Amino acid sequence: MEKLVSLAKRRGFVFQSSEIYGGLGSVWDYGPLGVELKKNVKERWWRSMVHEREDIEGLDAAILMHPKVWEASGHVAGFTDPLVDCKHCKNRFRADDPRIKGTPGQPDAQCPVCGSRGTLTPPRMFNLMFKTFMGPVEEAAAVVYLRPETAQGIYVNYLNVLQSSRQKIPFGIAQLGKAFRNEITPGNFTFRTREFEQMEMQFFVKPGSDGEWFEFWRHERMKWLVGLGLRPEKLRFHQHTREELAHYAKDAYDIQYEFPFGWNEFEGIHNRTDFDLSRHQQFSGKKLEYLDPATHERFIPYVVETSAGADRTTLALLCDAYREQEVAGEKRVVLQLHPALAPLKAAIFPLVNKDGMPELARRIFDDLRGRFNVFYDDSGSIGRRYRRQDEAGTPFGITIDGQSVAQDGTVTVRDRDTLQQERVAGERLAGYLAEKLRT
Ligand code: ATP
Numbered sequence: 001m002e003k004l005v006s007l008a009k010r011r012g013f014v015f016q017s018s019e020i021y022g023g024l025g026s027v028w029d030y031g032p033l034g035v036e037l038k039k040n041v042k043e044r045w046w047r048s049m050v051h052e053r054e055d056i057e058g059l060d061a062a063i064l065m066h067p068k069v070w071e072a073s074g075h076v077a078g079f080t081d082p083l084v085d086c087k088h089c090k091n092r093f094r095a096d097d098p099r100i101k102g103t104p105g106q107p108d109a110q111c112p113v114c115g116s117r118g119t120l121t122p123p124r125m126f127n128l129m130f131k132t133f134m135g136p137v138e139e140a141a142a143v144v145y146l147r148p149e150t151a152q153g154i155y156v157n158y159l160n161v162l163q164s165s166r167q168k169i170p171f172g173i174a175q176l177g178k179a180f181r182n183e184i185t186p187g188n189f190t191f192r193t194r195e196f197e198q199m200e201m202q203f204f205v206k207p208g209s210d211g212e213w214f215e216f217w218r219h220e221r222m223k224w225l226v227g228l229g230l231r232p233e234k235l236r237f238h239q240h241t242r243e244e245l246a247h248y249a250k251d252a253y254d255i256q257y258e259f260p261f262g263w264n265e266f267e268g269i270h271n272r273t274d275f276d277l278s279r280h281q282q283f284s285g286k287k288l289e290y291l292d293p294a295t296h297e298r299f300i301p302y303v304v305e306t307s308a309g310a311d312r313t314t315l316a317l318l319c320d321a322y323r324e325q326e327v328a329g330e331k332r333v334v335l336q337l338h339p340a341l342a343p344l345k346a347a348i349f350p351l352v353n354k355d356g357m358p359e360l361a362r363r364i365f366d367d368l369r370g371r372f373n374v375f376y377d378d379s380g381s382i383g384r385r386y387r388r389q390d391e392a393g394t395p396f397g398i399t400i401d402g403q404s405v406a407q408d409g410t411v412t413v414r415d416r417d418t419l420q421q422e423r424v425a426g427e428r429l430a431g432y433l434a435e436k437l438r439t
Contacts, residue, residue, distance in 0.1 A: 001260040004322050005189055007333065011391055013037065013318065014190060026183060026193045028311075033392055036343030036373060038197075038314045041228070042176055044340070045199045045308070048224055049174040056172040056201065057165045061153025063178060064134070064144050069152050072283035073276065074248075075129055079148060081184050082123035089114035094184050095123035128181045130194075146180035151305060153177075154202045155276045159288060162204075169290055169301055170213060172203035176310070188261050190311045197310035204301035206292070207274065210250070213304045214271045218253050221269060221306050225255065228313075229338035230320050234258045238265070248275030257316040266312035274300040317341065321393060327419065335393030336417055339437050345372040346396040346413075346433060347389045353378055361400040364411070364426055372433055390416060396433065 008014040012031035016023040030038055050058040070076045082095035084104040091113045095104055099112035105122030130146040133139075147153065154173045161173050179198050190196075205213045218237070226232055240252040250273050254265035277300045281288040289298045321335040339345065348365045350357035358378060365376045375394065377385050386397050397414040403423075404411045410423040413432065424432050 001189065001319075003324075003333075004260070004318060007322070007335075007391060008034070008189075008318065026187065027195055028190050028193060033343040034314070037317070037337070037341060037393075038310055040341045040343070041313055041317065042197070042199065042310055044228070045224075045310075046174070046176060049172070049201050053172075055167065055170065056174050056203075057161050057167060059154060059157055059161060059173050059175045060177065061150070061157060061175060063147050063180075065147060065152060065156070067144055068283055069156060069280075070129065070145050072279040073152050073155075074279070075145075075148060076127070079129055080125040080127050083126045083184060084123050085121045086111040086114060086116065086119050087121065088116040088119040092184070097185070126184065128183065130180045130182055147178075148181050149179050149307070150175045150177045150198045150200045151202060151276070151307065154200065155280055155303075156284075158202075158204065158277065159286075162290075168293065170203060170205040170209065172201050174199075174201040176200075188259070190315045191259065191261075191264065193311060196312075199308045199310050199313075201306045202272075203304045203306075204290075205304060207299055207302045210271050210273070210302040210304060214251055214269065217304050217306050218269045221267060221308075222255060225267070225313075228317060228341060229336075230257065230316060234316075234320060236263065238263075246270070246272075248272060257312075257319070259316065259319055266316055267306065267308040270305045270307065272303040272305055274302055276303060277301060332387055332390055334390040334416060337393040337395075339395040342393045342395050343373065344375045344389070344392055344394040345437060346398050347375045347377055347385070347394050349382060349385050349397065349399045350378050351382060351399055351401040355402060356405040357400050357402075360405055360426070364398065364400065364429060368430060368433070371430060372437070386414065396436070398429065 011033055013034035015029045015031050017027035017029050018024045049056050083092055084095050085092050089111060091111065093100060093112065097112065100109060100120065102109035104120040107118040109120045110117045111119055129148050131143055132146065133142045134144045135142050154175055176199050177197065178195060180195050183192055183194055203213060203217060222235065225235060234257055236256050238254040238256050245252055250271040252268060252270045255267040256263045257266050277288045281300065288300060290301050291298050317337060321337045323334050323336055325332050325334060346368065348361050350361035365374060368374045382399060389397055395416045399412045399414070401412065404426065409426045411426055412421045413424050414421045
């Protein structure tokens with residue numbers, strides 16, 4: 001993990017937020033390569049959900065919502081973690097922190113940081129939602145929350161989307177966007193952060209068909225993740241036990257990835273029943289029933305949710321792609337990212353900066369950059385330039401040499417993973433890349 005964090009910073013994937021001020025706890029910024037990688041993940045998700053399916057519509061709801069939304073959803077009352085404080089060293093922990101010996105609040109309990117006994121307070125509930133104020137006055141009536149999940153924006157727009165899109169049940173609404181949680185024990189790089197992006201899809205179905213749709217989406221999501229190039233042996237389902245299930249959920253599976261710090265959830269598929277729409281109907285006083293045009297039945301749809309984190313998915317991809325290899329007696333670090341997800345698709349190198357090579361290389365670069373995110377590099381030995389691109393995960397290295405200029409206009413294309421080089425005609429490069437990047 002340390003190596004990956006250092007590569008992420010060195011190569012411009014991820015930086016600590018406000019680093020020159022010492023950083024802000026568990027908030028991260030995506031640099032030039034990171035923003036491309038994460039954008040590619042999000043675009044692929046959007047394409048597979050919204051563009052490739054007729055039965056899912058897109059939505060972009062605001063982060064700020066009416067405060068009643070969070071009462072209806074249960075977040076005001078229940079989105080909490082139990083916390084204990086050490087009265088001696090002032091550190092704060094989750095009550096279930098495995099390092100705490102004894103029962104917090106009792107004289108036998110020992111602080112895991114300073115070692116004092118009997119200084120831990122009894123657990124108190126702490127709400128994970130960020131609060132802020134709307135309008136010019138800072139008073140209770142003006143409190144609004146930064147959304148802790150994107151799903152509620154979908155539920156409150158369910159009727160708007162249904163009516164404007166003329167969809168019929170079963171259908172879904174997909175949304176991508178920021179969510180905020182004041183996590184108590186954040187950490188593990190971008191795995192658990194206080195500001196993150198979710199990719200959520202809520203699928204509205206007739207009660208009774210929810211089990212089938214749940215199975216469908218569970219398998220569909222796993223297929224999609226394997227399609228991103230994640231190694232299948234690093235992926236598994238974890239079905240929630242009775243104790244883990246949210247009170248409103250009928251069934252739930254996490255999809256876990258084996259991160260360097262262990263197996264952890266990065267996506268969840270939940271059968272949320274009619275809980276959310278029923279609650280919003282109750283709290284808003286607006287009917288959210290569906291009238292089946294065929295049977296004339298009225299019902300509140302059940303919801304099957306697929307909820308993924310764009311940041312955790314991106315982190316899983318980085319962990320999965322990171323390799324250290326020995327090539328011809330030399331060590332190389334390479335990110336074997338799926339070519340369609342790689343931030344840069346190709347790098348263009350004039351072998352030397354003379355004999356017409358830079359001019360031809362520039363022409364090729366200008367021709368390709370309208371269609372692909374490509375990079376021009378003419379500094380350092382060719383070996384060093386290849387290694388820099390290996391670390392960035394760039395799938396193809398295009399070198400313009402003497403033969404390109406003086407003989408036949410072909411260039412060499414080096415494959416990041418196989419290290420094979422082949423000569424391709426300059427004018428065929430765009431087609432060659434398009435073919436390789438398809439899928
Ligand atoms: P965890 O148990 O890890 O806190 P959760 O069960 O609360 O996660 P959900 O509420 O189901 O997570 O959120 C759906 C997805 O959103 C998660 O699978 C994860 O990818 C992402 N996510 C949730 N919380 C965070 C966070 N603090 N930082 C980054 N991503 C997050």
